[in-house]
Amino acid sequence: MQEPEPHPRTPAEELTALHAAGDRAALVRAAAALHPADLGEVFASDEGELRALLLDVLPGRQVGATLAYIEPRYRNALLVGLAPARIAEVLSAVADDIATDVIQELPDEIADAALTAMPVALQRQVGRLIEYGPETAGGRMTGQRIAVGPERTVREVIDFLRSLRPNTEQPFYVYITDAANRLSGVLNLRWLITAPPDTPVGTLAATAAVSVTADTDQEEAARLLKRYNLLALPVVDGAGRLLGTVTADDLLDVLEDEATEDMYRMVGVDVDEDLRGVGRSVRHRLPWLAVNLGTATLAAAVVSLFEDTITRLALIAAFMPMVAGMGGNAGIQTVTVVVRSLALGRIAPRDAWGVLRHELAVGLIIGVAIGVPVGIAGWAIEGSPVLGLIVAAAMCANIANGMVTGVAVPLLLHRAGQDPAISAGIWMTTFTDVIGFLLLLGLATLFLDALL
């Protein structure tokens, strides 16, 4: 399965080759010529030795520039193990939100030493941001923002922007605040550039700015930003005072991570699973499989109740995986749509009855469409119309069961404040296994005389 054709070298492979050749000067030159996003990819890759070397020899500013481009799970751990002074040097070149994330990953004494070595302004800002929960708008925000009074003219604001350091992270909106720092409006740079220079900016910002409070969940903030097609959201405190901003690139990472998380949680895989560490993969996957083993045991117990029937009518065993499996397959379709629709805000718990009716209708139609041909095939192959009827009835009922359970379980979990992605599938397949076997083997036992 290994790719036999040559493929274009990635930056990581280029640098690895130079490293292997022992040409350190060429390696540093090549790394310096890379876009920070490409160098970031090398830092996020599997190449531990190369990474350690580059972290050692590249200028702190260049290492810092890559951090905005590395996925948080690799980024936040990147500097672990470096000396505090070196960490401070790298973090002095990054935005305060990234510095805060990285500091939080360090052992306490290293974090303290690194903070002390950082510029005082950044140190103070990190101290402020570190107070917010990591999955909130406050935990994702940068304290850097541009705020002006409503009485300032367009010319004054543009002059003010010119006077700022060029690496201010959030560049496309100017917020309007009153003397008490309460947010009253927002301007985007394009309006500013196209407005007459003497206009007070307060008259340009017609609408109130859409904002979130610092304790807003990051996913909710991301949905809001997406809903209103914004590039950044202002974050305020309970009194409406501007604290900072969260930018689109950070929040959209949240949405994509959330999608991955939904997929992974449905099958009991940790969101950080990256097919690298065997021990970590085992630890993260085993619990979900163990729970599934529990439900499989329950299903096995149901089957063993019918040992007599199976001894006398062994051919029924061939239909067991079919009836249980098709119920589970139909149910997992429903679970997936319901879990994802809840996550995307497309349905809410108040839609429960409508969705349940929809799935029951779909389930009965599909149940008949699958059950009837299977029943006919059972009749034809085994020569028993009663067997055909039993298989058809069990199949049809179990498919409808899977779909109804597939709606009810995630909505009940959601309502109970649980994440439906984590366990909805397990509950649903428990129902389809147990009820599928009960239906098929129970009906077979009832009509055993007619079947033999």
Add this chain to the structure above:
Amino acid sequence: MQEPEPHPRTPAEELTALHAAGDRAALVRAAAALHPADLGEVFASDEGELRALLLDVLPGRQVGATLAYIEPRYRNALLVGLAPARIAEVLSAVADDIATDVIQELPDEIADAALTAMPVALQRQVGRLIEYGPETAGGRMTGQRIAVGPERTVREVIDFLRSLRPNTEQPFYVYITDAANRLSGVLNLRWLITAPPDTPVGTLAATAAVSVTADTDQEEAARLLKRYNLLALPVVDGAGRLLGTVTADDLLDVLEDEATEDMYRMVGVDVDEDLRGVGRSVRHRLPWLAVNLGTATLAAAVVSLFEDTITRLALIAAFMPMVAGMGGNAGIQTVTVVVRSLALGRIAPRDAWGVLRHELAVGLIIGVAIGVPVGIAGWAIEGSPVLGLIVAAAMCANIANGMVTGVAVPLLLHRAGQDPAISAGIWMTTFTDVIGFLLLLGLATLFLDALL
């Protein structure tokens, strides 16, 4: 399960109440006061009668303003059924890329009539955009962009921006092109605002702009935009001439849709599934279930080969769903991680051997961790050490089988140019069912004398 507590009314519910009360003037006033994103939600909702009324009575400009906020699948169908003159009125208020998407959904004669009624510039631009494939960067781009020569000064460019219509969609970058319209660089508005007024912009745009060609796949464009943290990407033709831009909000919709699509495709649900039309849901879900029925039939055929063994040793039937099911559960974890990692670009086909080795190791460890206790339980409950050994061996081997198949199938499908999300799970469970039953029942048959 219906929510018993009162919940805050959504804008759609507010408008529905006013509509039900028959107060049309208040309805139009309330709709006019909504943010276009909120009005867009009403248009995307299930309220057909309300939607038709609002489409009829609201100003075309207001309807047009909502289109940028509505998910494409609702947006593109929204105007179907309106008169061509009205469609032209609404589309005259939207960006060219949205107008193109909407026009493509209309019946030919309506589309032609609407186009003819639109302003000539927009008509020409739509005619150009319509040529590109819908899932390419060209199909997603807007022709609107700001391009200037490198010799222009900052002051000239700012004056030029002031002279533009205020509703140009792509507002944050200015592209630098030569006399032949070939792209040479990019400036963002913040650099422009903070640079000395007499600087030629060509000297500000140090780095070459990251760009895509019009036929680049939209997902690839979205990954590139995300990789470099950009707000928009310039789209060029084969000779490097600037054609237009694709913006972050459109491309990030692509990424979120892609995540939903991956989840839905893994269980054979159409990406447009929204739990509304019963007929549509049946049509979209039945084919995948029918294919699964085929594989279940294969598994049933394997089981029926061992009818004699089952007749003589009915208790083995209780272990059948366990062995097959746990192999499938372990395999679906692997399939999910591999499918998603391929989509996110975290692994590539050339990583096949590494991933395969990783999963084989994880599979054997988990296989032993699950198989041994199950075997011991089998021994303890049924009093037969041979049965315990057979169950443990079949379970362990089938879990490792699920994980290895879970890597191999998606990577082979990916390499064959197929979307692994669509069928990897079905192939994998076919393997785990068939091989699981063969192992368990085959071993039981071999050692039947020792077991009885």
